[in-house]
Amino acid sequence: MILTVQKVNKWFGEEPARTYALREVSFGLDFGEMLYIVGPSGSGKTTLLSVISGILRPNSGSVTVEGKDIWTLDTDALADFRLHGVGFVFQDYHLFPRLTTVENVAVPLILRRVPWEEGLQKSRKILEIVGLSGKGELPPQKLSGGEQQRVAIARAIVAEPDLLIFDEPTASLDGDTGKKILAFVKNNILNERRAIVVVTHDDRIYEYASRIIHMEDGRITDHTGAGQ
Amino acid sequence: MSGLLRLALKLLLSDRGKFVTLVIGITFSVFLMMLMTSMFFGIIEHSAANIINVGAKMWVMDPDVQTPQNSIPMPDYVLDAVRSIPGVEYAMPLYIGAGLVHLDNGTYQAATVVGLDDATLFGRPTLIEGNILDIYRNDAFIVVKDPSYAKLGSPKVGTTFEINDHRGIIAGIGRVSVGSLFGLPTLYTTYTRATQDLPSTRYLTSFILVQPKTDKDIPVIEAQTKKIGYLALTDKEFIARNDSFYEFQTALGTNILIMTLISFVVGLSIAGETFYMFVLDNLERFGALKAIGAKSSELVQMILFQSLVVGFLGFGFGVLLSSALVAFGKLRIPNYAAVITYQNLFMALVMVLIISVISAYIGIRKVIRIDPFDVFRG
Ligand SMILES: Nc1ncnc2c1ncn2[C@@H]1O[C@H](COP(=O)(O)OP(=O)(O)OP(=O)(O)O)[C@@H](O)[C@H]1O
Ligand SMILES: [Mg+2]
Numbered sequence: 001m002i003l004t005v006q007k008v009n010k011w012f013g014e015e016p017a018r019t020y021a022l023r024e025v026s027f028g029l030d031f032g033e034m035l036y037i038v039g040p041s042g043s044g045k046t047t048l049l050s051v052i053s054g055i056l057r058p059n060s061g062s063v064t065v066e067g068k069d070i071w072t073l074d075t076d077a078l079a080d081f082r083l084h085g086v087g088f089v090f091q092d093y094h095l096f097p098r099l100t101t102v103e104n105v106a107v108p109l110i111l112r113r114v115p116w117e118e119g120l121q122k123s124r125k126i127l128e129i130v131g132l133s134g135k136g137e138l139p140p141q142k143l144s145g146g147e148q149q150r151v152a153i154a155r156a157i158v159a160e161p162d163l164l165i166f167d168e169p170t171a172s173l174d175g176d177t178g179k180k181i182l183a184f185v186k187n188n189i190l191n192e193r194r195a196i197v198v199v200t201h202d203d204r205i206y207e208y209a210s211r212i213i214h215m216e217d218g219r220i221t222d223h224t225g226a227g228q
Numbered sequence: 229m230s231g232l233l234r235l236a237l238k239l240l241l242s243d244r245g246k247f248v249t250l251v252i253g254i255t256f257s258v259f260l261m262m263l264m265t266s267m268f269f270g271i272i273e274h275s276a277a278n279i280i281n282v283g284a285k286m287w288v289m290d291p292d293v294q295t296p297q298n299s300i301p302m303p304d305y306v307l308d309a310v311r312s313i314p315g316v317e318y319a320m321p322l323y324i325g326a327g328l329v330h331l332d333n334g335t336y337q338a339a340t341v342v343g344l345d346d347a348t349l350f351g352r353p354t355l356i357e358g359n360i361l362d363i364y365r366n367d368a369f370i371v372v373k374d375p376s377y378a379k380l381g382s383p384k385v386g387t388t389f390e391i392n393d394h395r396g397i398i399a400g401i402g403r404v405s406v407g408s409l410f411g412l413p414t415l416y417t418t419y420t421r422a423t424q425d426l427p428s429t430r431y432l433t434s435f436i437l438v439q440p441k442t443d444k445d446i447p448v449i450e451a452q453t454k455k456i457g458y459l460a461l462t463d464k465e466f467i468a469r470n471d472s473f474y475e476f477q478t479a480l481g482t483n484i485l486i487m488t489l490i491s492f493v494v495g496l497s498i499a500g501e502t503f504y505m506f507v508l509d510n511l512e513r514f515g516a517l518k519a520i521g522a523k524s525s526e527l528v529q530m531i532l533f534q535s536l537v538v539g540f541l542g543f544g545f546g547v548l549l550s551s552a553l554v555a556f557g558k559l560r561i562p563n564y565a566a567v568i569t570y571q572n573l574f575m576a577l578v579m580v581l582i583i584s585v586i587s588a589y590i591g592i593r594k595v596i597r598i599d600p601f602d603v604f605r606g
Contacts, residue, residue, distance in 0.1 A: 046605055055519060080523075086521075090516065096239070098238065107520065108521070111232070114231070167604065
């Protein structure tokens, strides 16, 4: 088990205007799994991703990643946990426009104090893996949406984290590109030493999921197996 | 350089417009601060020209005297009294006064007249023309070749003139290390002649120059002089007294201080404002770094580094620019007083550091508060 979520509650604001974003959410995730979290807008998907990746502190419950109860860590230790344990693909990528593509990919390595040139070298290799070998020296805004998505994926995996977090990875892609990217992730990025959590609205990519969690109003309402 | 700082530098350079605005803003502010303070230090130094040029170890004067230009004559017995203080190696009278020179072309020109002790000529200028012994000849004066020299019609050895209705003749041309602030030419002669030829009050001695036997005698001489109602100062103390007179008892110091502060505030507002805009523009990027796992302390390092890079660049350009202007001014304007010293370089550096740190602080406050969850939610 890479991840265990137990009875997590998260709310925003004060009563009577309080919003319950997560209610008693519990589930587990195994190595080698690609778990989807789906549900209507406002159902708590992004909130859940943030809570399991050490970005947003829950009001109660526990999140254990590889045996470590992450919400007992202090701020700096949490930052270290994110840096070493989690790879993020943000919904709008958050690439740095004035850095080259390969420098963008190297950012997590730079934060890990890997020497600059060594980081760039490793990042070039990762760019090859995601099929962008010739584009390393371009600024990311010169790339297409699908290519930028792959840069974001390259950045998420460059430091080889065990847990990958994708928020709406296909939201700004056309259907075909979205499917291609998810197929690529499933076939080339997912392996027995890591797990991936994907939040999506996009039912065209459900076929790549190992498991799907349905959320509604902060609760898990359904839990289905692959391809269902 | 650590990768983190290199990243910070790339982010900073990526916004050319703001980067250039920041550097120019600080350059401008350093330039103004340097000009103000160098002018000030220059004026102070030149106003102490007589103290520096005469070069005596100690000066005895009336307690009300603040500057070498405004002496209050002392009666003759003071010289004897000072000479009899134990620890005094020797003491000589010095006359500093003004004389009115009547030039051949009919115009008048005011000049500073320095009368040197007849026996020793202590405090005399270095001669570049003529023989110092000629100062003893009838009506002889030594003229100082400084920027005001031309105002006497650039006299040569042998040129005659009238001073306070007495005949004068140039017996030599001398050079001093610091030019006078007030744009008056300087004539050296003997104490006797100076006190005879120039209209004077009942008392004649402007200053008494004292050479103590050892440095240990200085406090004794100061105490003893005080007992007879006069003030003895070392040359450094006299320069400091002169400085503080110009700094605090004339509008000069205050005005320049105000101008310097304004330059500082202008620099601070341009740099602070622009840097804040820069951080705001990059807030999302700093937030992404935070989400990925950068610690707040690392973001602080990056921002501080960025603001220091800008600060040091601006400092460098500002110093270059102001040095160039001061050098140009000295070339073109006689008596241009500005000097760039380590003191004003250091002052400007401290002000730039303050500007950098304050600008960084404003940005840092913002960046510390970024919630990576907001980055996540988009
Ligand atoms: N910072 C916040 N302050 C107040 N309410 C919040 C905050 N963040 C989220 N919420 C609320 O929590 C609930 C869950 O939000 P969340 O962003 O997790 O939904 P989501 O499932 O990701 O929706 P979408 O599909 O639109 O991205 C929503 O009702 C939202 O308004
Ligand atoms: Mg969401």
